[in-house]
């Protein structure tokens with residue numbers, strides 16, 4: 191656990207990056223917590239980071255953080271904002287203007303806005319690490335690590351956790367992107383995203399949707415209850431994996447579920463009671479959804495298939511039960527993907543050289 195000293199504060203440059211290296215494969219999760227909120231991410235190894243990113247935040251109180259991984263990295267950020275201007279290092283920047291900064295290793299460049307930063311473009315001379323966050327409903331916050339454009343995909347399936355609804359933010363990285371989507375049998379719709387950085391928010395509510403595009407897109411879901419408790423998850427595109435996946439369920443939550451989209455007959459170990467697992471294979475998706483509830487917190491699960499290669503995507507969604515406005519109820523939620531956003535997914539990679547750090551109060555919860 192890291193204390194408040196590693197919290198990145200202000201719309202400014204600071205030096206608060208944390209580097210994790212190891213001689214064995216590992217997965218690094220970050221759980222950010224606060225009295226009123228929770229957020230979580232699966233950290234991307236440095237070799238999966240990149241030179242071009244588009245930012246996705248929630249629609250209010252957006253913020254993002256760019257971390258230097260190599261010395262002398264020139265970073266240009268072209269802002270797309272919903273407010274007339276933002277401040278960075280006490281200088282005003284308008285919509286469409288560019289902020290330039292030279293980052294060294296461990297440098298943390300954080301930018302705040304009262305509004306939405308979605309569509310802002312980050313280009314750097316060497317790979318950087320990018321985190322996105324938002325303080326959505328006054329006190330609840332959202333955190334995720336953003337994948338670079340090189341690891342976006344063209345085919346995604348989005349599903350909410352059981353008992354929750356969601357919005358889907360669809361982001362383009364290339365001009366003239368067309369996204370076809372289908373959320374029920376025989377109903378195909380589409381959206382057009384004209385420029386790199388164009389986006390739309392689709393209210394998918396509780397639907398299970400298949401999205402297919404002509405150019406790579408980034409899909410972020412914002413899961414919530416009717417009255418809040420949001421969690422932001424960047425959905426991994428449907429990709430073939432080889433081998434066995436490991437996924438850790440945080441001990442910072444009091445209940446968690448695993449939501450998997452797959453084309454294979456998969457086994458999750460340890461198994462829960464049969465009543466906790468639901469499998470649904472809607473005809474319009476051509477994939478099956480497996481939802482496992484009542485996961486054990488502070489537990490690592492393995493996901494495998496009889497097939498050597500199988501396609502999979504999915505995430506862990508967790509909630510914390512506590513008191514809110516004097517009433518005992520779910521008072522915070524988090525979510526993180528089960529697999530890395532990587533141009534090539536192979537689970538038995540040699541995971542070395544992670545870079546992690548902290549949008550707001552960050553706790554490196556557990557390292558495997």
Ligand SMILES: *[C@@H]1O[C@H](CO)[C@@H](O)[C@H](O)[C@H]1NC(C)=O
Pocket residue numbers: 270271272273274285286
């Ligand atoms: C900011 O700029 C983008 C891109 O030009 C534009 O689509 C958007 O409407 C602008 N936002 C505001 C608040 O003017």
Ligand SMILES: *[C@@H]1O[C@H](CO)[C@@H](O)[C@H](O)[C@H]1NC(C)=O
Pocket residue numbers: 355395396
């Ligand atoms: C969302 O879905 C729920 C359950 O299917 C339904 O009760 C509710 O009316 C839907 N909300 C909207 C805005 O469509």
Ligand SMILES: *[C@@H]1O[C@H](CO)[C@@H](O)[C@H](O)[C@H]1NC(C)=O
Pocket residue numbers: 368370380402403404
């Ligand atoms: C989207 O749908 C249109 C109309 O059915 C089709 O012509 C186009 O090829 C589809 N695009 C993709 C990427 O599947």
Ligand SMILES: *[C@@H]1O[C@H](CO)[C@@H](O)[C@H](O)[C@H]1NC(C)=O
Pocket residue numbers: 455456
């Ligand atoms: C999936 O695997 C289990 C365990 O190996 C087996 O009992 C079940 O019949 C399989 N289901 C399908 C649809 O292949």
Ligand SMILES: *[C@@H]1O[C@H](CO)[C@@H](O)[C@H](O)[C@H]1NC(C)=O
Pocket residue numbers: 441488
């Ligand atoms: C989580 O599990 C680890 C390893 O099994 C154990 O050392 C640790 O104390 C547990 N943490 C909590 C909060 O239960």
